[in-house]
Amino acid sequence: MASAKTISDEVAADDNGISVSANPGNNAALTIGGALADGGSVTFAGGRVVEITSAGNDSGMDFVIAGTDLDGASLSITIDGGNAGAVETSAFFATVASITSVGNSAGNVIAGTSTEAAGSVFSGAGRLRGMTITSGGTAGIINLHNGLTAGVPGTILFKARTIGTDNTNEHYNFPDDGILFDSGCYVTYTIGHIDMMTFYFN
Secondary structure, eight states: OOEEEEEOOOOOOOTTSSEEEEOOOTTOBOOOOSTTEETTEEEEEEEEEEEEEESSBOTTSEEEEEEEOTTSOEEEEEEEOOBSSEEEOSSOEEEEEEEEEESOOSSOEEEEEEEEEEEEEESSSEEEEEEEEEEOSSOOEEEEEEEEETTEEEEEEEEEEOOSOTTOEEEEEOOTTOEEETTOEEEEEETTSEEEEEEEEO
């Protein structure tokens, strides 16, 4: 019997939704207190890339982001700071518990999310049998990946395109044995391209 998983995340990108503008100081933690935070941490509706924007030149220092990945496992990623601009993680976080500067920031720093989103359809080996996509108001591509390593989805095995007509359903049925994802199935997409997705698998 097939199982079903529904994924929906329509929360807009928010460049200071995790941490608002402040200079964290030397080797100090950013305050997790933006609009997306609750009680000093952030839990996303779906997996999100974390974006850190520096007002000054922070290219000589790092930021460490800690939280959990799409499957709920602990995840800690270190990224280089930006030079009067934004940098992003390659990994997708389901939660963010802390962001710590490694070095002395040249100015104020904010942390938030971009429009890149992701979700876990199933972990471990399984076969995707079909899916229903409710399109958002903008056409775009969704990618189905095999496996997840340190928060980064693996090889793309299937792509689908939304039609860009809001609240319109598209159905896909995969014949025979479906599509095998031997390391788990993960989806990536852009906010606004989908309203909701339901996947059928076993």
